[in-house]
Amino acid sequence: xxxxxxxLILVALMAYVSTRIKRSAARAFEAESFTGDGFTLNKPxxxxxxxxxxxxxxxxxxxxxxxxxxxxxxxxxxxxVMVGESDFNEVAMAERSRxxxxxxxxxxxxxEAHCMLLKxxxxxxxxxxxxxxKIMQKDGRTLTLRIEVLxxxxxxxxxxxxxxxxxxxPN
Numbered sequence: 001x002x003x004x005x006x007x008l009i010l011v012a013l014m015a016y017v018s019t020r021i022k023r024s025a026a027r028a029f030e031a032e033s034f035t036g037d038g039f040t041l042n043k044p045x046x047x048x049x050x051x052x053x054x055x056x057x058x059x060x061x062x063x064x065x066x067x068x069x070x071x072x073x074x075x076x077x078x079x080x081v082m083v084g085e086s087d088f089n090e091v092a093m094a095e096r097s098r099x100x101x102x103x104x105x106x107x108x109x110x111x112e113a114h115c116m117l118l119k120x121x122x123x124x125x126x127x128x129x130x131x132x133x134k135i136m137q138k139d140g141r142t143l144t145l146r147i148e149v150l151x152x153x154x155x156x157x158x159x160x161x162x163x164x165x166x167x168x169x170p171n
Contacts, residue, residue, distance in 0.1 A: 029064050035171060036081060039136070039143050042167035044160035047079065058083055059145075063157070067150045071127055077149040077157050079164060084144075088137040091144055092116050095133045113138040113170040121151070130154045132161055138170045 031045040036058040043049055047061040054060075059081035067074045084091070096102060099120030107116050113136040122131050128151040136143045145168040149157045 033167075034059055037083060038138065038141055038170060039081060039083075039145075040167070040169055040171050041081070041145065041164060043079075044163055046160065047077070055080075057081055063149075065153065065156070067127075068152060071150055071152065074127065074150065076153040077147065077161070079145065079147040081168075082144045082146065084142050085140065086142050088114055088116075088135065088142055091135050091142045092118070095135065095144065095146070096120075098122055099131055110136065111138075111170060117165065122148070124148065127151075132165055134165050134168050136168070136170055143168075143170070 029046055029048055032043050032049070034041050034043055034049065039058075041059065043061055046064050048064065050060045050062070057080050059079070061079045062075040063077040065076040066072055067076055095118050096104075099118065099122055102118060102120040104119075105117035107114060109115065115137075116135045118133045118135070120131055122129050129148045130151050131146065131148045133147075134145045145165065147161050147164060149161060
């Protein structure tokens, strides 16, 4: 009997802590706006933004969902922003060389930035992916948003990817 009350208190405390942890984890996957060094973008619901301590890039995020079957232990989607001093055309050529069956928007202006949108397919670690890249050059800096999604899950992520590409803008 003397162990019943401390046991109930311990169980109640564990339930409380568990609920708080679950709520905190769920909030990490909520949609949010992100402002980085020279860019802004909207991270869609279902993606987790890695902190700068855990990534070499100013923005990196991966999906909560995984692939299916043999790809069940691989994140379904991954997004990364790369910033450099490279020439816009060199970056565009490098992105094109990674992709097959390329769909290219051609160059366009977005405010003061020179931009290009590329979409295509690639194979990474033996798995087929659909990849998208938005390249922007402003003030001598080239920013690239690269998003890769397992081909088998591409339809599930199409809207989120398009929204992220559209929201990626210079600031």
